[in-house]
Amino acid sequence: MLTGRSEDFSFTNGGNIVNTAFIVTQAGVLVIDSGPSRAYGEQLRRAIARITRQPVVRVINTHHHPDHFLGNQAFAPDTLAALPGTIHGIHTEGGSFNDNMYRLAGDWMAGTEPVAPTLPLAAGPLELGGHRLELIALEGHTGADLAILDRSTGVLFAGDLIFHDRAPTTPHARLPAWQASLDTLEAQPFRHLVPGHGPVATDAGPIRQTRAWLGWLDHTLRQAADEGLDMTEALALPLPAEFRRLAVVDAEYRRSVGQLYPALEQQALRTGKARE
C-alpha cells in the first residue's frame, strides 16, 4: 500500500493525498486505485516492478474521484476495471476533474489525461491467483463506491467510504446511503482496514470516526436549514472538539456546507410551504 498525505491537493504534494494499494498474486498483480496523475501511476508501476516480476493484470478504480483514477494512463487499457457507475462518472466528469487537478497540483499533472476503464465489475467473489476477493458494491461517498475484501489476508480496501484522521470529502455524497454502507463495511470480517485517506487500522475505529462526522454533519446542516440559517451562518457554526483532530477539518466543513446546504435549504422552504 502507498500512503498519501492527509492534506488538500497542492502544488507541494502534487495530489499525492490518496492511498493506493496492490496485491501480488501468482496470477499477476491487482492494483487498487491508480492515483492522481500519470506521473503517480508510472511511479506506482515502477514500485510494483521492484517488488515482483508479475505483470499488472487488473487495475480497479474504487470510484470516479480524480485522485483514484488519473493514474490509469500508466497501465494497459484492457486491465482497467470499475463499477459501471464509476465508468460512467469518469466519462462524464473526468475531463473537468482533470482540468481542476492541473489548477490545484500544477506541473505534477503534466501529460495526464482521463482514461475510463472499459471492463465493468459486478459485486461478488473474484478469484485471482489464489486470493479470494470479495467485491462489495456500495454507494454514498459517490453514486458507485467499490470496497474490496481480500478474504485470504483479511484486508479490507474501503476506498473513500472511509477516511481516517482526515475529514471526509462530500462533493458527490448522499449521507444516508453512505451511513448504510458504513454498516455493511463494519460487518465484514477484516483484520486490516485500508481507508481511502489516512493511516491503516486494525479495528473499526476509522469506520466509527467517519460515521460520527457524517452523522454530525447531516444533523447540524439539517437543523440549520430548518431554523432558517443563511449559508454564511451555517459556515460559522462551531465544530465539536472531538473532530478538531481530523486533518483539514475546517476546509472540508466549508466545502461540505457549499455542497450539501443548498439542497437542505430548498427542502426547508418546501416544508414551510406545506405547513401554510
Place this chain on the structure above:
Amino acid sequence: MNIHHVIAAAALALGPGIAAAQTDPLDSPRWGDMKKEFLPAAARVVFDERVRVIAPLTAENALNVPVSVDASALPDVKEVLVFADFNPIARIVRFEPGGAQPGLGFRIKLQQSSPVRAAARTGDGSWHVGGTWVNTTGGGCTLPSTGSASPEWQKRLGEVSSRVWPKKEGGERLRLRVIHPEDTGLAAGIPAFYIQQLDLADAAGTPLMHIEGFEKKLPTTPGCSPAAARISASPTAATS
C-alpha cells in the same frame, strides 16, 4: 440542478458602531474606481464597521458564494449597494430596506479573489462602507455550466418558494428562492437574463424591501464562462 435560486436572509443584531477610517481597510487598488463609479462625487463616504459583510474568507465554489450584508447597526438606512471590486460586473445588488431591517443574504458569482463591499446610505446622505475579502481559486468554473443548458428552468421560470421564521430577538426572517437562470451575458452565446427587480411587501401591501439586480455586458473573459457577479440569489427582508 442547473437552476439558480434566490435566497436571502435577514440581518442579525450587531454590537455598537465603530469609528470610521479613511483609508481603504481592504487595501484594494480598485477602491478609487469603485467610489468614483458607484458613489456620488460630492457625498460624504466613510468606512464603517457597522456595515457588516459576511462571506467565507475562502470560497470553494466561485459560482455560488454566500454573502450576507447587515447594516442594521446604522440608523436610518435608505439604501444599500453591494459590489465586488474585481468582478467584470462589479455591481451585484442594490436594495432599499423600506419597512424591513437593512439586512440581506444572497449568493454571488466571483470571477477571482475580490473585496465584496456594501455601501449604505443613511438619511443624512452619507455613505457608510463595509466589506471583506473573499479568496477563490476560480475552481467553480469547472463545474458544469448552469442555467440555460437546463430545460427545467424554462418550465419553472419565476417559481417562488419562501418561508418566514420568527427571530429570537423579535421580528421575522423571510427566506425566498426564485427559479431563474441569472445569466450574466458574459458567457459566449448566452444573453443576459436576470432578475432586475424584486419587491417584497407584507399582506397589507406595505412595502418591505425593494431589490435590484444588475447586468453590464463586457467582452467575454477567457477562462471561465459565466464570468460575472450575479445574484444567483436574492433576498429577503426581515420584517421587524
